[in-house]
Amino acid sequence: MxxxxxxLIIGGAFGAVLDRVGAAxxxxxxxxxNLSNLHLMKAILLAIGTGSVLMFGGQMLGLVDVAHMSVKAAYIGVFAGxxxxxxxxxxxGYxxxxxLVGAAAGRKDALVFIAGGLLGAAAYMATYPAVTHSGLLDKIAGGKVTLGTVPDAKYEGLTALPGDLLGIALGLAFIVVAFILPERITQKQPAAATV
Amino acid sequence: MTLNWKTGGLALGLVFFLAVLLVKPIGVSTQFVILDGILWNAVDGSVVTQADDGSYTSTNAYLAKSGGKYAKNVANPLNYSFVFVVAMVVGGAISAFMRGGIGAQERQMPAIWRANFGDSQMKRNAAVFVAGFVVLYGARLAGGCTSGHMMSGMMQTSLSGYIFALGAFAAAVPTALILFRKEA
Incomplete structure (x- = not known):
């Protein structure tokens, strides 16, 4: 129970934050x-970095259970998908x-997306045996691996680097990139002036 | 209205951290399969079955994989991952309501689409339906979506998260550059 x-609590908070951050x-x-406004990219990078630093920092201090990690397998289908x-x-845009959050905010096109999504998921369920047979799901580089070797984790490391320290370093790198990323990359379109 | 990226990013990061601290990393796209399974099993009760030893399996190979863990969740929708996604909808609805909603025009279609493709609802719906199909097929093929692979995955330094993000942006950026030449 x-x-x-x-x-309910974490899911509710996640839905609310996705709405407030503008991701929906x-x-x-x-x-x-289209690289004309990177505020959301900055938010996503900051979120990944923050999560990483807190999780690996917490693991090193013994406050976060390493067993809560859940690393997905690497295979060619990951890239294709x-x-x-x-x-x-x-x-x-979804x-x-x-x-789900867009639909919750009243976006009717999000409901259409969800309908298409349910059909797409069903199509995968139907074609799963063929996809398996194609070799797209065959593990590469060890499958469920982290970039470094995380102490006490059930996952192998792609390298022997200490996974927790590497996680903190990469997390900090994500945060730095979030700050130095420009607000826009592509040039302003003439149409924008009229809006 | 929209939070600035520092506040928003920090809040989002805290939610992802909270999830892995208290339970497990966030993921969403699997629940589209679970909902499909629930609907399918409601129509045809023989799709998911329980063996005498209490384990679940399914006539569908995908629901039956990994020891029937999807089949089990189809049979018991009141599980963490499915309730999580239902709670997302509730949280999103409350948040949108509290900031005053999105307005009638946005309910029909987003401004960026209107600016580039006009206000035909048919056209928008057709594009979004196809997109939904492709996104969920792709997410299931990849074994996760933006939440599970990109956010939770890269946060945990998992190789698959980086591979997924590379693929997603390699397709998404050129597509958006071609489609959305006019700004909203």
Whole structure:
């Protein structure tokens, strides 16, 4: 029962923060991806960095249970699936989580995305045996690996570097990049002046 | 309105940290499969079955994989991961309501789409439906989405998170550069 309570609290907070940070607004996703407004990119990088520093720092201090880590396998399909997701994410401005939050905010097109998503997920369920057979799901570079070797973790390290220190270093790097990233990369379009 | 990136990013990072501190890393896209399974099993009760030893399996190979853990969640929707996603919707709705909602125009379609493709609802819906299909097929092929792979994955320094993010941005940035030439 307590796990359900945690799901309600953390899930609720996640939905609210996605809404407030603008990640469920396709206009802000589109502007991030066409490189005309990188505020959301900065927020995402800062979030990953913050999470990383706190998690690995907490592990080193013995405050965070290493067993809570859940590392997904690496295989060619991860890249291929990333390409597909990236295309659809740019086209619609939604990813699975933000479509739910967008719909919750009253966006009707987000409901259409969810309908398409349920069909896409069903199509994967139907084609899973063929996908397995294709070799796309065969593990590469050890499968479930972290970049360094995290002490006491059940996952192998891609390198022998201390995984917790590397995690903190990379986390800090994400935070630095969030700060130095320019606000926009592409030039302002003439159309923007009229809006 | 929208939080500035420092406050927003910090808040988002704290939520991701809280999740891994208290339970496990955040992920969303699996629950589209679970909802499909719930709907399918409601229509055809033979899709998910429980063995005498209490374990679950399914006639669908994907639901049955990894010792039937998806099949189990289909049979018991009141589990952490599914309730988490339902709570996201509630949290998002409360947050949007408290900041005054998004307005009638945004409810139909986002400003950036309107600026580039006009206000045909049919056109927007067709594009978004296709996008939803492709995104969820891709997320399941990859084994995770923006939350599970990109955010939770890179936060944990997992190799797969980096591979996924590389693929996602390699497709997303050119697509957005081509599609959205006019700013909203």
């Amino acid at each position: 307590s796990s359900i309570l945690l799901a 607004n396709p206009t802000l996703i589109g502007k991030m991806l 990333g390409l597909l997701l990236g295309f659809g994410w740019a086209l619609s 990813c699975p989580g933000t479509s």
